[in-house]
Amino acid sequence: MKLTNSIRKFYIGSYLIDPPLVLAPMAGLTNLPFRNLCRMHGAGLVVSEMVSANGLVQNSHKTFELLKSDKYEYFFSIQIFGSSPEIMAGAAKILEKNGAMIIDINMGCPVRKVVKNGAGAALLNDLIRAREIIAAVAGGVSIPVTVKMRIGWNNPEACLELSKYAEASGVSAIAVHARSAVQKFSGTADWSVIEQVANEVNIPVIGNGDINNIHDAATLLVNSKCAGLMIGRAALGNPWIFGQIASLLNKRTPVYPDYEEIFMTMKDHINHLESIFGSKRAVKMARTVLPWYVKGFKNVKNFRCNLNMTQSINDILRLIKEYKKLIGDSVNADYTG
Ligand SMILES: Cc1cc2nc3c(=O)[nH]c(=O)nc-3n(C[C@H](O)[C@H](O)[C@H](O)COP(=O)(O)O)c2cc1C
Structure with a gap:
């Protein structure tokens, strides 16, 4: 695979996305603490969890909570969902x-x-409404607007048609998750559709779906015309993937975290969740978030079971420390033979 000149950069409005690697929006997961980690480890752009346009126009406290950011994020994208062009445009204006x-x-x-x-x-099954939403949102604000779509409800025509319409309406970039809605998360992503869209429009196209490791990323970016990549599940517990992909594309050796760094990141992640969401919610979130980091580690089942029984952040930090010691001892034992 020829990597020379394969690292691209692109703009969304005046924002330079460099490296051209985007953290995918993931409901319940891409909150500020996780976005911060991905940004710190090399994501060129991060996207919020999806936010209800209805919630925004109704001034829902819970909805506004999803918009928290800080200076370490530099800039980020906020994803909205809804079905009414007026409400979507209203929400965009509020944002x-x-x-x-x-x-x-x-x-x-x-x-x-x-x-x-x-x-x-559902908008991929109702292209008239989809177009109305694009026109209302892109025409209603002066900040850049992007669209993230699947390839179609059950075929790729919707995606091709909407991409052209989006470009004509002033949309700044399109992200394509190369699966149909009917597929949900099953089957494989059809990257050829990303390429078809990239051939149809002159705005940046961001390829998404089944980029499971740094080699998948290089394959898609090098062999297609897409401007950038969007990574979701492969970044869970692995925010380092962004820097590793950038290194690979730049012909540098990707750096992998050692167990010290992994456990330090787990602690930082939990502490940040607590500071944003409070202890009670952070304890619950920890049960989802922490096992990602230790997938494939020794005694992980035990760690997960113990984690599910913890009741406080202090318990969790203690558990991380104990588990780190166990992993550290086994790594040291391996080294000394
Ligand atoms: C738990 C979870 C939540 C998701 N939430 C959203 C969302 O809020 N908005 C969205 O556009 N896509 C969402 N997605 C889809 C991802 O953004 C992405 O398109 C999909 O996971 C395929 O990329 P991947 O193979 O890199 O994970 C979600 C995916 C997962 C696994």
Whole structure:
């Protein structure tokens, strides 16, 4: 694989996305602490969890909580979902007034409670409404607007048509999750559709779906015309993946964290979750977040069981320390033979 000149940069409005690697929006997961980690480890752009346009216009406290950011994020994109062009445009205006830098429109979520209200991937089945939403949002704000879509409800035509419409409406970039809505998360992503979209439009196209490791990333970026990549599940517990991909593309040796760094990152992640969401919610979140980091480690089942029984952040920090010692002892034992 020829990597020379393969590292690209692209702009979304005036924001330079460098490296061209984006953390995918993931509901319940891409909150500020995780976005910070991905940014720190080399993501060129990070995207919020999807935020309800209805919640924004109704001034819901819970919705506004999803918008928290800090200076370490530099800039980030806020994804909104909804089915009414007026409400989506209203939400975008509220976000712009509150300092949002980039707005992303969700046209890919296949989850029942979203689709049954005509939002997310349902818009790929209702191209008239999808176009109205794009026009209303892109025409209603002066900050850059992007669209994230699946390839279609069950075929790629919707994606090709909407991409062209989005470009004509002033949308700044398109992210394509190369699966249909019907596929949900099953089957494989069809990267050839990302290429078709990239051939159709002159705005940046960001390829997404099944980039499971740094080699997948290099393969997609090098062999296609897409401007950048979006990475979701492969970044969970592995924010280092962004820097590693950038290194590979730049012909440098990717650096992998040792267990000390992994456990330090776990502690930082939990402490940051506590400072943003409070102890009670952080304890719950820790049960989802921490096992990602130690996938494949020794005695991970025990760690997970103990984690599910913890009741406080102090308990969790103690558990991390004990588990780190166990892993450290086994690493040292391996070294000394
Ligand atoms: C837990 C979870 C939550 C997700 N939430 C969102 C979301 O809020 N908005 C969205 O556009 N996509 C969402 N996605 C889809 C991802 O952004 C991405 O398109 C998908 O996971 C494919 O990329 P990957 O193979 O790199 O994970 C979610 C995916 C997962 C696994």
